[in-house]
Amino acid sequence: MASSSLALPSVSLRRSSISTRNLGFRNEISRISLKNLDRGGKVFMSVAVGSQATVIDDALFKDYKPSRAFLFPGQGAQAVGMGVEAKNVTAAAELYKRANDILGFDLLDVCINGPKEKLDSTVLSQPAIYVTSLAAVEVLRARDGGQAIIDSVNVTCGLSLGEYTALAFAGAFSFEDGLKLVKLRGEAMQDAADAAESAMVSIIGLDSEKVQQLCDAANQEVDEADKVQIANFLCPGNYAVSGGLKGIEAVEAKAKSFKARMTVRLAVAGAFHTSFMDPAVSRLEAALASTELRTPRIPVISNVDAQPHADPDTIKKILARQVTSPVQWETTVKTLLNKGVEKCYELGPGKVIAGIVKRMDKSADIENIGA
Structure with missing residues (x-):
């Protein structure tokens, strides 16, 4: 299989003895x-x-100093019509064509025309967002000054699924290998979700401590198999809870008594980022073991511990754990802001990440680039 044609920036690893060639x-x-x-x-x-x-x-990037960051969206950002702009950019359209060989169907057609139910399925939405987000990089590259922006990026990260996109952009694996991993990830997560009744719900208007108390209260009323936990630390006032269906229903019933502004049941297959996804881990481990993974050219912030990693073996282990571990997105964004990041770009469908960043810092400079 041909390697990715994404012309990624050449970034030094800040040690004279280490180069991207080596x-x-x-x-x-x-x-x-x-x-x-x-x-x-x-x-x-x-x-x-x-x-x-x-x-x-592995701690090579520990003291990274971000100035410009690329942020990639996760599942839920998909929308019928995404990919329209990519049709008119040769390099972006080429990514969809290469994806078709791996997926076995016309991905761009589904992205643009739907139907929504098909695009929203876990097995399809994850590859669709991955490809569309990398296509957005090519759309940016084709603009005046776009290549200079890409070359200036010195840190990247992605929300859950978006971590794979970030790793591909950073050169940790090829476009094709990343897509194969994402395809398998979506299938494995769907199969794990089908094995038990589970769900996710967003809790709006509470801090993380109150959401934890809400989870504790719900867990007192359900069996072990239906326990719930915070699965996604998005930003202050917006946390996703995952768990068994009865536990989620208990959370929804108690939310108002904890002064939550509202709850929103998420349109996902099941309890992502909890032990409900355990069956997916071994499949991901096997796929990652056979995938060539290199040290990223720039820091890629992990969802599991909100830290960048340089050792490929460590990155593989973390990616396998990611589907059962809470997403530390709030800490990731807060760290970027505290470290003085000057400009962020959200590349891909939707504007969820831009909204999160602005909620955490109204003065933050973030631009959305779609495809």
């Missing part, structure tokens, strides 16, 4: 051995290139 972006690695070294609990990757050996610290 990290295998041109397939020059002759041997890679992963070693867990006892250096303050950090994971290191030993890379041998010819007679030279380089050790990559």
